[in-house]
Amino acid sequence: MSKLFNYRIMFIGGKGGVGKSTTASAIAQLLSEQSKKVLLVSTDPAHNIGDIFHVKPKDSVMPINQFLCLLEINPQSESRRYIEEVKTNLKGLVKATMVEEVHRQIDLASASPGADESALFDKITSIVLEEYHAFDHIIFDTAPTGHTIRLLTLPELMNVWISGLLEKRRKVQQNYTQLLNDGEPVEDPIFEKLQARKEKFVKVRDILLDKKKTGYAFVLNAERLPILETKKAIDMLVKHNMDVSTVFVNKVIPDHADGIFMENRRGNERPYIQQIHQLFSKQEIIKTPLFEHDISTVEHLKKYAGTLHHSIYMG
Incomplete structure (x- = not known):
């Protein structure tokens, strides 16, 4: 079993376009098939998990089946909610003549860099504290790497x-x-x-x-830039005492893919796979194959989750 599955809370990060949301969704699907209660949360402004499951999540927990729930956080609406909450908390604490100026200063602060991340983290904090005992696993599908690092x-x-x-x-x-x-x-x-x-x-x-409760994983492709970005991200998290347990190598060219073009792609990929094993020797490495179609339906996702299950349990 994957080390990642030992954690109650999982953060799945990675460079944009590497299949991060699909991997996070497949992990959630796989765990739910094992009768684990799972909450899959997207913090990425460009949400994908609703599209993957063909639903439109609201700003509250949405059940998909008996064991799986989804939640997409909208950073802009969370930022507005956060600012209104701050204003409400200040009612009665400042003179009436100062309220307008205080609100103006708060509105200016809300437009400053990092305001959305602060609001988003406030929401994540609430989710972790309020939903921790309601689910066996809470999985966060995070925004691309730089945003994830700032958030964590x-x-x-x-x-x-x-x-x-x-x-x-x-x-x-x-x-x-x-x-x-x-x-x-x-x-x-x-x-x-x-x-x-x-x-x-x-x-x-x-x-x-808490290294017994929370785990961190990154998804990457066997290409130069995703490898470099993932290495930098892992090094940064280590500095903040956050150890990354697992690296998912997505879209690996399968052996049965034939033709000169695919053989050349496989040859190009091979040294990068070796580099991944060298750079991430402390992490569990799980490879998933390139599919001949997009993961565009729930059935495709279940097939992907099955492949993930085989990679994790069969090696």
């Missing part, structure tokens, strides 16, 4: 940022109580909200860094 390194950055805000808020509160309240402590709802947010991030960070 956010927990540490957000924790440091909120810790800094809490410290500043604590000092302000101390000065306030000493100067205006004779040293008596007063309630600070902003501090309480920041503290609750920090505790939430700490919980999800602990889960994402």
Whole structure:
């Protein structure tokens, strides 16, 4: 059995166009066929999992069958929801005369780089904490590699940022109580909200860094650029204490593919396969073949999942 299947939470990443969504969907399909309750979540703005299963997922968990559910996260709508939530949390905490200016500043911040990722991570945090015990596996089909790296390194950055805000808020509160309240402590709802947010991030960070609960995998093709990008991504995650357990090599030319053209492609592919085994010697390597057709129907996906099952269990 694949090492990846030991994890309750799986993140499947990779360069755009390598078959990442198809692989994540096949893993979800395979596990559901083993009577495992699976939630497949897409964080990629260019969603594919709904198209693969021929459904239109909403912004809530959508059942496909008894064991499999889908959820597609829309980063833009999540960003808007996130900003509205921030505005709501500030009601009653600032003077009425300042509300308009505060909202203007929040709207400006929402357009800054990284705002969508922050909102997306907030949603992922909620999914992990709220759905963890409802499913045997939660599989995240993530956006292309660069986005994935930024997303997965956010927990540490957000924790440091909120810790800094809490410290500043604590000092302000101390000065306030000493100067205006004779040293008596007063309630600070902003501090309480920041503290609750920090505790939430700490919980999800602990889960994402728990090497018994969360696993990371990358999908690539036996080509130069996907190999280089995957190596950089794995090295970056290792720096953040996230070990990648599995590498899926997708669209490998099968032995039965005949003709001069396919033989030449196989010859071109061979040294890259060797390089993959050298570069990713610490990872489990699972190869899946190039199909003669697109994975465009549920039956195609089941066939792909069967091939994945054979690669995993039969070697």
